[in-house]
Amino acid sequence: MKWLDRFTEESVRAVARRSSRRSLLAGIGALxxxxxxxxxxxxxxxxxxxxxxxxxxxxxxxDPGDPSACDYWRHCAIDGFLCxxxxxxxxxxxxxxxxxxxxxxxxxxxxGDGKDYVISYNDCCGKTSCGRCFxxxxxxxxxxxxxxxxxxYNWCAGSSQSNIPYHCSTARIVGAAx
Amino acid sequence: MIVGTALAxxxxxxxxxxxxxxxxxxxxxxxxxxxxxxxxxxxHWLWVNDFVFPHMTDGTVHLLDGDSGKYxxxxxxxxxxxHVILPRDGKLVYSPEIYFSRGTRGTRTDVVTxxxxxxxxxxGEIGIPPKRVSSVPTSGNAELTDDDRFLLIYNFTPAQxxxxxxxxxxxxxxxxxxxxxxxxxxxGPRSFFGMCADASFLAVDxxxxxxxxxxxxxDALFDGAHDPVAExxxxxxxxxxxxxxxxxxxxxxxSGASFVAEPAWPLTTAAERRxxxxxxxxxxxxxxxxLGRLYVIMHQGGRETHxxxxxxxxxxxxxxxxxxxxxxxxxxxxxxxxxxxxxPLLFAIVAESNVIDVYAPTTGKLLRSIKDVGTTPSLIVTxx
Numbered sequence: 034m035k036w037l038d039r040f041t042e043e044s045v046r047a048v049a050r051r052s053s054r055r056s057l058l059a060g061i062g063a064l065x066x067x068x069x070x071x072x073x074x075x076x077x078x079x080x081x082x083x084x085x086x087x088x089x090x091x092x093x094x095x096d097p098g099d100p101s102a103c104d105y106w107r108h109c110a111i112d113g114f115l116c117x118x119x120x121x122x123x124x125x126x127x128x129x130x131x132x133x134x135x136x137x138x139x140x141x142x143x144x145g146d147g148k149d150y151v152i153s154y155n156d157c158c159g160k161t162s163c164g165r166c167f168x169x170x171x172x173x174x175x176x177x178x179x180x181x182x183x184x185x186y187n188w189c190a191g192s193s194q195s196n197i198p199y200h201c202s203t204a205r206i207v208g209a210a211x
Numbered sequence: 212m213i214v215g216t217a218l219a220x221x222x223x224x225x226x227x228x229x230x231x232x233x234x235x236x237x238x239x240x241x242x243x244x245x246x247x248x249x250x251x252x253x254x255h256w257l258w259v260n261d262f263v264f265p266h267m268t269d270g271t272v273h274l275l276d277g278d279s280g281k282y283x284x285x286x287x288x289x290x291x292x293x294h295v296i297l298p299r300d301g302k303l304v305y306s307p308e309i310y311f312s313r314g315t316r317g318t319r320t321d322v323v324t325x326x327x328x329x330x331x332x333x334x335g336e337i338g339i340p341p342k343r344v345s346s347v348p349t350s351g352n353a354e355l356t357d358d359d360r361f362l363l364i365y366n367f368t369p370a371q372x373x374x375x376x377x378x379x380x381x382x383x384x385x386x387x388x389x390x391x392x393x394x395x396x397x398x399g400p401r402s403f404f405g406m407c408a409d410a411s412f413l414a415v416d417x418x419x420x421x422x423x424x425x426x427x428x429x430d431a432l433f434d435g436a437h438d439p440v441a442e443x444x445x446x447x448x449x450x451x452x453x454x455x456x457x458x459x460x461x462x463x464x465x466s467g468a469s470f471v472a473e474p475a476w477p478l479t480t481a482a483e484r485r486x487x488x489x490x491x492x493x494x495x496x497x498x499x500x501x502l503g504r505l506y507v508i509m510h511q512g513g514r515e516t517h518x519x520x521x522x523x524x525x526x527x528x529x530x531x532x533x534x535x536x537x538x539x540x541x542x543x544x545x546x547x548x549x550x551x552x553x554x555p556l557l558f559a560i561v562a563e564s565n566v567i568d569v570y571a572p573t574t575g576k577l578l579r580s581i582k583d584v585g586t587t588p589s590l591i592v593t594x595x
Binding site: 135159160161162164167169170171172173174175176177178179180181185186187189190196197198199 | 264265267268290315316319345346347349351392393394405407408435440441516517518
């Protein structure tokens with residue numbers, strides 16, 4: 034199991050969480066048609082997510098840190114393989130994969146400008162797991178029965194638009210949190 | 212023919228080379244070419260479920276003998292696997308599996324595959340809707356009703372429902388919509404429950420054909436906003452024990468057709484909480500009904516470490532709620548499970564490894580470590 038050794042070397046908080054990980058978050062909410070008692074949960078549509086105005090993703094003082102590192106600020110609630118290590122970036126999927134249409138959104142603090150941002154952790158789907166740069170951080174993560182804030186769901190599965198295998202996870206800025 | 216001739220020549224050559232004593236008997240030509248296992252399965256066998264995170268289309272289940280540490284065999288269980296479910300007679304294994312027609316692409320097909328526990332061969336297959344949840348493995352993703360008649364499978368698309376499968380007719384019965392509620396925990400011969408986002412429970416009663424006849428929604432049974440419970444409970448009879456992120460045990464008891472919360476109790480003293488002690492891991496609780504003991508994986512850390520492994524197993528007397536034993540684990544652990552017999556073993560998955568540790572729960576002694584068990588083992592299932 035040499036991959037595990039590599040895992041441990043390459044990822045900051047690596048595993049342990051191997052178990053807890055896998056994830057990919059959730060989003061949901063409005064999709065629970067007919068759920069009278071269900072609280073509405075945040076839903077992000079990745080294709081519609083746009084970088085915040087004036088922000089240059091992936092480096093520089095406005096967006097500090099290494100997007101391929103687990104401790105990069107946008108990864109505060111991610112759980113999966115970082116797409117930036119898999120041929121994509123923190124905002125785009127690797128070639129030949131497909132971005133999940135729906136996912137969970139979290140809120141992370143950007144030390145570069147002191148603001149909180151809403152982050153959409155869209156999964157990239159359609160190939161087997163990338164296996165590189167595993168990262169699991171659980172700020173404000175909730176259990177699976179509270180899917181809107183749980184990073185343990187696989188968003189490549191289930192959705193009728195991308196009912197295919199999980200490859201890696203992005204961390205896309207939706208906008209500044211108010 | 213050529214091969215046969217060469218083989219005969221080779222055998223002559225070998226027999227002629229012997230100097231003293233009888234030659235070893237030939238393996239070739241023996242009637243037994245494939246191993247089989249005793250039936251029913253041993254009480255100290257464990258099924259280690261591995262969703263193989265680095266290549267999730269190749270899920271596996273590893274069958275081990277906890278007494279000898281021997282590796283007994285493997286099941287290949289498809290993509291994004293969670294866990295197998297064992298009926299009480301021990302003769303079969305039910306495995307909810309996902310396949311794609313071209314390996315990683317093409318049409319998704321979901322089935323419940325049925326294996327024989329003595330041959331580990333497929334003996335049946337039941338088609339189910341391609342909706343089964345794909346998540347970090349957890350026991351509530353699928354369970355059998357208490358009489359083993361119906362298999363209950365949690366769906367998440369992300370609309371939430373439960374697929375009901377009749378194990379007697381080996382057929383899919385139908386779906387029960389469970390909006391806002393996750394999992395399919397069996398709670399009787401004809402009932403199950405889900406856990407809802409607002410910390411309430413959804414109780415569902417089935418008729419003898421497996422169709423839902425009643426749904427009852429409770430009030431919130433714990434503080435889901437400030438101190439939610441982890442997904443994985445342990446059960447004795449009609450009581451399910453959950454542990455919260457901050458380390459409180461919440462006993463939830465079935466009462467009639469619904470559920471009630473018994474008084475919660477803390478695992479830790481105020482001083483221990485100040486020192487950061489809290490539960491963590493995946494299968495972070497284990498229980499043994501006969502001993503009346505609850506086992507909890509503990510570590511020190513902040514709120515966001517609720518999934519972290521622990522090197523300490525704290526043991527509680529369920530009657531008094533007192534900690535009666537502390538097991539210092541040899542390795543950090545993510546999952547634990549006790550066998551159900553009266554001479555139990557405590558099985559554990561070591562974090563950041565594919566090692567399974569076996570402990571004597573009463574003494575806390577590490578009996579053996581079983582290495583090279585899959586890739587990312589996550590949940591342990593034992594013989595009921």
